[in-house]
Amino acid sequence: MHEHTALMQRALVAARLGPEADPNPRVGCVVTDRAGTVVGTGHHRGAGTPHAEVDALARAGSAARGGTAVVTLEPCDHAGRTGPCTEALLAAGITSVRYAVADPDPKAAGGAEHLRRAGLDVHVEDDPAMRAAAEAVNATWLHARRTGRPFVTWKTASTLDGRTAAADGSSRWITGEAARADVHRLRARVGAVLVGTGTVLADDPALTVRDADGHPAGRQPLRVVAGRRPVPAGARLLDGHAETLVLPTHDPTEVLAALLDRGVHHVLLEGGATLAAAFLRAGLVDEVVAYLAPVLLGAGPAAVGDLGIGSIEGAVRLETTDVTVLGDDVRITARPRTDHHPRS
Template structure:
């Protein structure tokens, strides 16, 4: 049975976790250390791959006061050695008496921490505010279960569904407020994916920008899929080593390659052909439609042929949220019955 102090500490640990980088390969984790009297003596959160885990940071802040106390952590303490040592051993070395965690670790190589702690005589309880913890790491949790990154398909369109004019020009359909909002969403992803057609037609940078329109400190991996060469002068290449071209056009192969690099949230910004291929493969998990109050009357549609020939086969989506940005409207949608390729 959790105490009021533990529930309060878990709420605080969830707040701490959200200071972490959402696009990092590792989950966002927060930890609060209570001493033997139930008072907070240490706090910490994980700042990204290769840095100390939340439990280690919190234990360092608590020092000797942690002895005989309780660690309240948003994710089951890890049980393996990666870039850093296992948190289970750090907790045992600190003589922690109890561990209360929210979400069980779904990662095979890192799970088992609760069992190891219990075997060493530590009282372990899991599940406190588990749903809230999963929400903090929604795409990371999804990717662990699905074995692939969560895919957000973002596109901009006019009221008549056009993504570009008849002459191929497409910048800018939406206004500056919408672009700033989408820049913030893009920053939460580990990779941005476009096709070679988009690169050759628009020469995009695909970077995350700050308020001064300069590249932000941390950049998603910029991924171009397709076999056509990307010009050496293409802006997408950049000079920060965050560019990758993947040959072929198989969405599943792309996801497999990116999952191996620790990507758990992918931002799909390709043109209508690429978008249609991913949709037909059933590999779009979220749609962000940036709708401009404008008309073109001709030009490429936002998505290419989906193989739907009758209204009975229409692919419908569920509206999750609607946002106003300037004169534009962002619709956040979840697919309901995407067409699957045979």
């Protein structure tokens, strides 16, 4: 293994310590002295805190002069709530920089070229595995910056015959405890949980991350309701356990634009069949997480509404990326194939 690959691995370990749902990317940095000895390791802890490079340089102190910085993401060249990392690297006397992923954010990009112009030896990581790992650490953040909209995961829980509730509307509980706990872990990883007003009126969900005893736990995602019908004053979404945003629109594009403006880069779509169909018809679902329970109902609402598909040739084809057994239930994770889209 090349020495710089081992250093990038250490930087990736540091990057994963950062908050996944933060508006900013997760970044790790390792600083060595001029002899190649690691003298500082840092990571970004969230919006408004020192960036990974600044964190690592603070730990390295004067030993960083003449040394190398290995960073999972291109050093930023932008002054926001914190100063540019390029200036911090230059002030510390770093002479060489290696990074794994170019920063796609137009406000922060250009750091590598700035450092080259200043005389530093700047390299992009040449190990494909390291580059792929660095991409994966910030998959949804990079998606949002490259596409101009948040990454959308549609989560659904249904019986084997595709029902999300019984004919009388009852749905608690289709899946077992293990699957429900997994949903809370999924919520903890996203910036926002989205439902429509129909789901609020029918199910009165809390949409919080909860512990085994049912109490709100840890960081809470933004709760979002899309639709024009008013949210009842006594709804659990207004209980104060997490922030709630009501967007009076049925347009998925408008919803995602509003969330991107708030720094959200990963949205968990938990709404009913109508909202799911709207996002699918618009081609705005990037991942499906389906919890299937070994239960048969024979009647009741389906997981998704009309997609405007008239024949099997128009079906939305998914590529399965993971299958996990959770108690008696099965979680299937899949992504829409780019060569198949429903027609609206």
